Amino acid sequence: MKLSNNKVEIDGIDKEILRYLMEDARKPILEIARKIGISGAAIHQRLRKLESSGLISGSKFIINPKVLGYTTMAFIGIYLDKAMRNPEAVKQLKEIPEVIECHFTTGNWSILIKILCRDNEHLMSVLNHKIQTIEGVSRTETFISLDQQIDRQIGI
Amino acid sequence: MKLSNNKVEIDGIDKEILRYLMEDARKPILEIARKIGISGAAIHQRLRKLESSGLISGSKFIINPKVLGYTTMAFIGIYLDKAMRNPEAVKQLKEIPEVIECHFTTGNWSILIKILCRDNEHLMSVLNHKIQTIEGVSRTETFISLDQQIDRQIGI
DNA sequence: TATGAAAGGTTTCCTTA
DNA sequence: TAAGGAAACCTTTCATA
Numbered sequence: 001m002k003l004s005n006n007k008v009e010i011d012g013i014d015k016e017i018l019r020y021l022m023e024d025a026r027k028p029i030l031e032i033a034r035k036i037g038i039s040g041a042a043i044h045q046r047l048r049k050l051e052s053s054g055l056i057s058g059s060k061f062i063i064n065p066k067v068l069g070y071t072t073m074a075f076i077g078i079y080l081d082k083a084m085r086n087p088e089a090v091k092q093l094k095e096i097p098e099v100i101e102c103h104f105t106t107g108n109w110s111i112l113i114k115i116l117c118r119d120n121e122h123l124m125s126v127l128n129h130k131i132q133t134i135e136g137v138s139r140t141e142t143f144i145s146l147d148q149q150i151d152r153q154i155g156i
Numbered sequence: 157m158k159l160s161n162n163k164v165e166i167d168g169i170d171k172e173i174l175r176y177l178m179e180d181a182r183k184p185i186l187e188i189a190r191k192i193g194i195s196g197a198a199i200h201q202r203l204r205k206l207e208s209s210g211l212i213s214g215s216k217f218i219i220n221p222k223v224l225g226y227t228t229m230a231f232i233g234i235y236l237d238k239a240m241r242n243p244e245a246v247k248q249l250k251e252i253p254e255v256i257e258c259h260f261t262t263g264n265w266s267i268l269i270k271i272l273c274r275d276n277e278h279l280m281s282v283l284n285h286k287i288q289t290i291e292g293v294s295r296t297e298t299f300i301s302l303d304q305q306i307d308r309q310i311g312i
Numbered sequence: 313t314a315t316g317a318a319a320g321g322t323t324t325c326c327t328t329a
Numbered sequence: 330t331a332a333g334g335a336a337a338c339c340t341t342t343c344a345t346a
Contacts, residue, residue: 025181102306
């Protein structure tokens with residue numbers, strides 16, 4: 001149900017279903033159905049409702065980049081020239097596969113990105129040859145993530 | 157196959173399977189099997205291999221926090237007193253449900269976190285009553301994400 | 313909002329190349 | 330070591346309450 005403030009209302013059963021599937025998207029629906037005590041078809045119907053409300057944006061297999069040799073994660077604050085149209089810079093950032101997040105932010109920087117590289121040498125090369133060469137990028141500040149301690153979705 | 161440099165070697169079929177499942181974790185395996193031209197059982201066997209290599213860390217339903225009323229994302233750089241043991245601060249950050257990422261970083265801050273709040277008022281309350289009250293936190297710098305333009309996994 | 317039933321998909325095991 | 334067939338179980342949709 002969609003409330004006037006545009007939030008979606010979900011009940012305890014919806015939450016229970018989502019908590020299982022947020023942990024493991026391929027958990028058998030019938031297994032969840034037996035734990036909750038309703039039919040599999042009822043769960044499918046609720047999932048369709050949650051999908052059309054926009055609460056569920058999809059499902060993903062999560063791959064571990066370290067196993068592919070991507071061991072260096074970094075945040076980069078980007079200063080853009082006043083003259084530069086931000087959307088053009090973002091368009092170019094999208095072409096860089098190492099860039100995995102990009103945010104327009106308040107504060108000193110115009111843009112904050114998260115990037116994933118094989119090692120420090122690769123990071124330096126992406127900075128010098130891909131980020132710094134984008135038109136309008138005047139300066140960057142790099143923060144390497146030495147260790148990620150928390151990575152989760154909002155609790156429901 | 158695990159190479160001496162600890163990277164895992166995957167072939168074109170593995171990549172094709174993963175590309176489908178990284179987009180949609182519940183995509184029918186038999187549908188993928190028909191597109192690739194091998195049996196469903198062969199795909200399951202490859203997925204088991206990829207799981208035991210650690211390349212696949214699991215699967216998740218992705219929920220859209222905006223639909224639950226969480227519209228304000230922010231990054232917070234945290235300065236810790238020298239005396240403070242960082243792991244103790246992280247332990248306390250894990251208890252704050254709004255904190256969805258936490259990184260030890262190089263640079264000015266000890267810790268960089270990403271948080272998800274309902275609105276600016278909620279953000280201010282988390283900062284003042286939850287983050288700043290952690291022992292050892294001396295100062296914070298907040299960057300609100302006005303708009304996230306890129307959010308993806310590493311390409312394979 | 314929930315159900316049973318039916319058609320098709322998942323997953324495992326065993327066998328084969 | 331990688332692939333396929335078969336069997337038991339699960340998913341998904343539909344008609345229906």
